[in-house]
Amino acid sequence: MASIMSESVNSSFPSLMITNHPYYPLEVEIASYLANEWSMQVLLATFTAVCASILFATLFIVNRRHPNLPSSEKAAIWWFVLSGAIHLFFEGYFSINHTRMGPAQDLFGQLWKEYALSDSRYLTSDPFVLCMETVTAFTWGPLCFVVAAFITTSHALRHPLQIIVCVGQMYGLILYYATSMFDHYYKEISYSRPEFLYFWVYYFSVNFIWMIFPGILLVKSVRTIAQAFNTLEELNLKNGSANGSVKKNK
Known part of the structure; x- marks a missing residue:
């Protein structure tokens, strides 16, 4: 009887519908949702520890095998590896497991559910x-490691490939922001909870890192390639002048 009354109330007053999750929009359906077993503090501390381990391991290997690399190049390697x-x-985990994010209780699943408080689209496929994260995971992910390896060997393709990866990362982020903001302002659909932590820290600031570092590296690569072409043009002019002088002397 109580369930019948509840259904009647919900059908008559949809705005009062009770949901079993904390995500926005409140009426969004999340299949088989289960609350996280770990607290936010434990999840963020674990993720930070994993990232720190990757950075320190990269630092150790680079300093041991390539101790003479400039600090700026070492920093670029650390960034691309992380x-x-x-x-x-x-992100590859999300791409493969997007249909079962709601009940996931492993580390990555709970981390995604924590992040989804800033963007519930990650729990609704x-x-x-899904397409953006799949491209990011399986295209830019492997290429980041290739660029890191090219930096250590001063490979000729390092800067062209670095430009491609950085533009891809920045373009994906712009579309990520744009699609969410379009729905927010034109459809009045908010995917993020309104709290400062979720919108300004998770959604905006954490993602904006992929605008700052790729932007810096993109500018560096463009300048390096421009300088290389300028140098080549100057050499060609000098060689042309030299050849002209030789012909006149003859």
Whole structure:
């Protein structure tokens, strides 16, 4: 009888519908949702520890095998290794497991549910988010490791490939922000909870890191390639002048 009355109330007053999750919009359906077993503090501390381990391991290997690399190049390697690991393993996890995120209780599953408080699309197999994360995981992820390796060997393709990866990361982030903001302002659908932590820290600031570092590296690569072409042009002009002088002397 109580369930019948509840259904009647919900059908008459949909705005009062009770949901069993904390995500926005409140009426969104999340299949088989289970609350996280670990607290936010434990999840974030664990994720931070994993990232720190990756950075320190990269630092140790680079300093041991390539001690003479400039600090800026070492920093670029650290960034690409960490970024590649997050793309390939963390975002790749979402791409493969997107249909069962709601009840997931492993580390990555709970981390995604924590992050989804800032963007519930990660719990509903949203087509854009799924496609964007799949490309990011299995294209930019492996290529990040390739760029990191190219930096250590001063490979000729390092800067062209670095430009491709950085533009891809930044373009994906712009579309990620744009699609969410479009729904927010034009459809009045908010995917993020309104608290400062979820919108400004999780949604905006954490993601904006992939605008800052790729932007810096993109500018560096463009300048390096431009300088290389300028140098080549100057050499060609000098060689042309030299050849002209030789012909006149003859």
